[in-house]
Amino acid sequence: MIDLEIKNSKKQLTVAVAGNPNSGKSTLINAIAGTRLQVGNWSGVTVEKKEASFKHGNLNIRIVDLPGTYSLSPYSQEEVIARNYLINMKPDLIVNVVDATNLERNLYLTVQLLELGIPLLMALNIYDESEKKGYKINVRKIEEMLRIKVVPTIATQKSGLENLLLEIESFASKPKNEILPMLHYNNDLDNSIKNVVEEIKPAYEYLNENKLRWLAIKIIEGDELVLKEFGIKNRNELINQFCGHLIKGHDSDLESLIADARYGIATGLSHEVLEKPKIQKEEITEKIDRIVLNRYLGIPIFLLAMWLMFKLTFDIANPFVDLIDGITAGPMNRWFAFLLASINSPAWFISLVTDGIIAGVGFVLVFVPVIFAMMFFITFLEGSGYMARAAFVMDKAMHGIGLHGKSFIPLLLGFGCNVPSIYATRTLENEKDKILTSLIVPFMSCGARLPVYVIFSSAFFPGNGGFILWLLYVIGIGVAVVSGLIFKKTLFKGENSLFIMELPPYRMPTMKSLMIHTWEKGKHFLVKAGTYILAVSIFIWFLLNLPWGVENKKDSFLGIAGQVAAPVLEPIGFGNWEAASALITGVIAKEIVVGTMAEIYVDNLDEPEKEELSFGNDIKEIGIGFYDAVKSAGINISSTFSIATITAEEDSGLSTLKGVIQTKFTPLAAISFMIFVLLYMPCIITGVAYKQEFGTWKWYGISLINGFGAAWILSLIVYQGGLLLGFGG
Amino acid sequence: MNLSQLKPGSKSRILKIGSVGPLKRRLMDMGVLVGEEIIVEKIAPMGDPIEIKIKNYKLSLRKKEAAEIEVEECV
Structure with a gap:
């Protein structure tokens, strides 16, 4: 009853927005819906779904953004989604966003949309660019010939959008036409x-x-x-x-006959309504491409662009990462400890909150700056049109190992952090390419593994640290290539992805689009990852602190788990419960391996000094910290363009740990251990990224097995081989 | 002659699309149809894929895919 009343007072209208990729569809939707946009996934698939509900006049409009497609044939996932939605959900109206600079090919989709028998309103977008090219489009004539309404729009300048909404309004006020005019072929x-x-x-x-x-x-x-x-x-x-x-x-099959017929209408129409200037001047896109896709310059420019993106992502993010890390580990920790102590909470509870929960929250928060920065740049690369060029330049090399040209970017980002790089695989269109790329991402040695390398190489190979690091990165890449080839021959056998890709004109993405996209991604990550990490962090805390009142770490559940796992690690050189326990905690993030080792090996190392609690000082500290973070992000950006070197910092407090490690590992076992840490498993946050991108834990599972298998086998070869060659001492 | 054999700058017309299945459908959807004119614009720095101009827009495809497209050069 209530439902009915609402329907009577306000009319409900569902509008599906359809269009080619690069037709400015996203910008148009962002401009109309703005922050009301809700971003999610189409159920069960990795394709993004955006929708928004809002009031306009006496209308309740629900806008659903269909994936950008060139056609409605069942070639790709996107097409199937768009099609199923249109057929099954029966929207009241389709708004077809058409790129006015590329009328003919865009009209091909329009023809297919019209076949569906759903009322259609055309937004003739990017109208400014088409005018700049000297195109004259007879809008009235399109309306006459297709018997639909057409509204010229410039989504980037919000121009024409009011008219579009007016047309939607007037469509809603008219009585519904049961039968729509139909297109005729031959x-x-x-x-x-x-x-x-x-x-x-x-x-x-x-x-x-x-x-x-x-x-x-x-x-x-x-x-x-x-x-x-x-x-x-x-x-x-x-x-x-x-x-x-x-x-x-017709000397061909019926499928292409229909395609011909559709293109017949699209071509005929564009000839009728579009007047092009006699001489077309060289466009900016061609000028840029002459350099960017140049035979000799193409690859260096690509590498430079990638280096810039990588540097900027992590340079902008890192100061904020440190800041967040500092706040959660410092003031926040102290405040909660103080607060809980003041209400007489038991010590174990304070420890659970500070070491389990707050530490867990901290782990999630530190990823946020990286995710934000990365999404910003990826969105920029895609929106500007360079992503397609990057794929074009790199495809040959990537295709050699069964990947797609666009795989390069996620893999590169993986050296900074595997988490954003799993998200970055969404730029790949084909599901198989996406999964295959994300499965080898964990072999790109991320920043969190660096502390482990630093400790071990400085303990055992002082002076040769650089070489050891280099070697580990190369081993990671090598394993990635081999396992990519194996996956291609097994899991994805016989599946061949295509590389039929449009190279869209270069365009400047609007700040608003970039911001919305970046924000949505970051928010999503916070919510999803937050829950899981918190759970795992609390779980590990319990492992360390159960059974109740455990004194010796060896007798804690974690220690026991370590003792159980140790024999598996025996043949690869570090079959002791301490190493095994440390590796188990590495599931949260690999840098924790060092922390756990310190805690286990050096009992009183991490006992912090009791500090006077002062909210005033803490607030000041946070304020100064934020200022410093902004400043160093700025300095980092500018230094990106001069000389900047990546330095691995070494905590002086850990020098004691170094001494202990030297007594527990042989140099050979240390190498084996570093290789193992490099490969053994992607952290749980990467797992959450898998779950979010692919909607299932399956690929994280496969990645875990694959990683552990590769790590164990390689460490075994190195360790046992080393022993045979007499490096055992 | 097929599309993968052409040099940058050359203009041709499509005679036949040899492949079947997803590749053919995708090509059709992108406007690669019999009778259509193609200009080969560029070849990627590593020699593959290639960039063509068709229906007044730019499209890239691998040589293996281009080999399925039979063309005749036009002047």
């Missing part, structure tokens, strides 16, 4: 369609004329998904009966 084809319609009509009485015609076209086209959905088994008979002359007259 006489031969139209006749065949008509005949098929007559034939199937009795069986599909519930479909109106538009839908029947659409179904007939799909039958002739041989669209398997639709045939299956409607239970049509007699396609061959229908074709033989009604389309024989089409096959004979």
Whole structure:
């Protein structure tokens, strides 16, 4: 009842927004919906879904952004999603965003949308650019020929959007037309369609004329998904009966015949309505491409761009990472400890809150700056059009190991942090490419592994630290290549991805689009990752502190787990419970391995001095910290353009740990241990990223097995091989 | 002659698309149809893929994919 009343007072209207990739669809939706946009995933798949509900006049408008597609044929996941939505969810209206600079190809999708028999409103977008090119588009004529409304828009300047909303309003106020005007192809084809319609009509009485015609076209086209959905088994008979002359007259299959017919309309229409200048001047895109895709300059420019992005991402983020780390580990920790102590909480509870919960929250928060910075740059690369060029330049090399040109960027980011790089795989269109890339990302040695390398190499190979580091990175890349090839031959056997990719014109993405995208991603991560990390962090705390009142770390659950796991590590050189326990805690993040070792090996190392609690000082500290972070982000950005070197800091407090490690490991075991840490498993936060991107824990599971297997085997070869060669001492 | 054999700058017309299945459908969706004119714009620095201009926009494809497209050069 209540529902009905709302419907009566305000009219509900669902609008699906469809269009080609690079048609400015996202910008248009961002401009209309702004912060009301809700970003999620289409159920069960990795494709992003955006929607927004808002009031306009006496309308409740719900806008659903369909994935950008060139067509509605079932070639890609995006196309299937867009199609299923349009067919099953029956939106009231389609807003078709059309790139005015690329009318013909965009109209091909328009024709397919019109076949569906859903009312359509066209937003003729990027109108400014098309005018700048000297194009004259006769908008009235498009309206006449397609019998739809057309609104010129410039989404980047918010121009024409009011008109678009007005048209949506006036559409809603008009009585619904049951049957929409239908497009006509050529006489031969139209006749065949008509005949098929007559034939199937009795069986599909519930479909109106538009839908029947659409179904007939799909039958002739041989669209398997639709045939299956409607239970049509007699396609061959229908074709033989009604389309024989089409096959004979046209020396090709019916699928391309329909595509030809659609393009026939698109081409014909664009010839009719579009007037191009006689001489087309060279465009800015061609000028840029002449340099960026140049035979000799292409690769250096690409590498430079990647280096810049990598540096900027981590240089901007790092000061904030340190700041957040400092706040959660310092003041926040102290405040909570103080607060809890003042209400007489037991010591174990204070420890749980500070060491378990706050430390866990800290772990999530430190990733936020990196995720934000990375999403910002990735969105910029995609929006500007350079991403497609990067893929074009790198494809040959990446294709050699079964990947796609676009795989390079996530892999590169992986050297900073694996988490954003799993998210970055979303720039890949093909599901298989996405998964394959994300499976080898964990072999890119991330920054969190550095503390382990630093401690071990400085303990055992002082003076050769640089070489050891280099060696570890190279081993990681090598293992990535090999395991990529293995995956390609096993899990993804026979699947061949295509590289048919548009190189869109260069465009400046709007700040608003960049911000919305970046913000959405960061927010999503915070919420999702927060929950999991918190759980794992608390779990590890319990492992360390159970059974109750445990004194010796060896008798804690973690110590016991370490003792159980130790024999597995025996053949690779470090079969002791201390190392095993440290490795287990590394599931949160690999740098913790060092922390746990310190805690276990050096019992009183980390006992912090009791500091006077002062809120005033803490607030001041945070304030100064923030100022410093902004300042050093600024300095980092400027130093990116001069000389900047990555330095691995070494905590002086850990020198005691170094001494202990020297007695517990042989140099050979140390190398084996470093290789093991490099490969053994992606951390839980990376796991959350897998879950978020692919909607299942399956790929994280495979990644864990793959990582552990590779780590163990390689460490075994190195350790046992080393022993045989007499490096055992 | 097929598309993968052409040099940058050369203009040709599509005679036949040899492949079947997803590749063919994708090519059709992108406007790569029989009778269409193609200009080969560039070859990637490592020799593959190639960039073509068709229907007044730029498209890239691997040589292996281009080899499925039979063309005749036009002047």
